[in-house]
Amino acid sequence: MMILKCIAVDDEPLALKLVETFIQQTPFLELAASCDNAVEAMGLIREKQPDIVFLDINMPNLTGMELARLLQDTPGLMPKIVFTTAYNHYAIEGYKVNAVDYLLKPFSYEEFLRAANKILQITEESSNNFQPITADDEFIFLKVEYNWVRISLKDILYIESLKDYVKVHLDDSQKTVLSLISLKALEEKLPSSKFMRIHRSFIVSLDKISAISKHSVFIGKTEISVGEQYKEPFKTIVDKWLK
Template sequence: MADSKIRCIAVDDEPLALALVSGFISQTPFLELVGKFENAIEALSFIHEKEVDLIFLDIQMPGLTGMELARVLEGHKNKNRPKIIFTTAYDQFALEGYKVNALDYLLKPFGYDEFLRASTKAYQITQSAQFPPQVSVPQKDYLFLKVEYQLVKVFLKDIICIEGYKDYVKVHLIDKPHPLLSLTSLKNLEEILPRDQFMRVHRSYIVSLDHIESVTKNTINLGGISIAVSDHYKDGFLKFMEKWIY
């Protein structure tokens, strides 16, 4: 089913780290936590008995390490074997992680925004795998944003623009006097949002193409907001505009 959740397990020998990842999984709408383990041997036994789509896997663990578990699963060459997102405090394992086809690599300590970015990548890949290339997969028309201590559903059609800061973004919405403040990055949202509907026009702004009201030489006006198009993004924006100028 296109809307089914991704069945996940978390594996980490540190109880606090295991609880953190398990909590992140549980609060993410498209993920389902089906198991959590403090050692890789128990996780491997569970994987052999149950259906698992995605593993959040620590690398440095006593006994069977996370990397060794990944090699075991890679050796099965089963197209339905779980995908892996490594969680580790050691960045020297990044290259080795790619050798076992790890989907992503989260460097501890990481926050929910980084976790959500990696999870969204897993979700998009899973969705694509469920449909043959010739089948048109409907584009999701919403996303979930972490606002304070909850996930808020935001419809893409309601987004006017997104203003980026260092550790968070302001999402300006139609018919809302104040923007939503979310703990994520502009780069993460740029990767998630459909490119036929949204465009990065400045290091600090993504705009909704549907909500553009007028354009001057260097400025976009939408929803009562004026945004300058920076030199770095100007060529891409002008190419887009050329298609609509008559």
């Protein structure tokens, strides 16, 4: 199992202790260090090279947001950041410094674990470094629980996004496969000549489309809407079909 090193930073002792406890009870996380201010955190990040920093925003002298900007401007020193704060108005600013997630205090272990799992997924996808599948390839491997499952491209009807997972619908008596990967990451691996994203939550197999209406496609009896931002590229495909 991949282990991710973490640093917890918070000037509130109880909040810091809670994050430390959550890290320690999560099997794939390791607490490398913790501290109560962003200045000390900068030195610890340089020394420990953590994968994740759970970072409070409102701290004296140097705020968590200011630390995140410093890290962003330091080549080779940008761990994944999860902001922890009692104020929700920092969310947009947090995404400007590429924060992976944003935990609003008081947060539960379930919320903490969801953020940690998101980073584990991103890290695993990066380390696996799979090459995109080409039009000549006939299958893909997807991680399903603790196994890598081989799926034939010709069997895929459509792919549905379920938050951090995708559900792959197969042409095999309503069979589906659930895999921990984002729809965007999977889209980048699939051959564009065979698959197309037509909605923020759906990728379809072009060969499996059985009918087209003004605003949707049909794969068998399943109707899938074409999202507004995907209508023009999809229209280009349809125009070629109807020539």
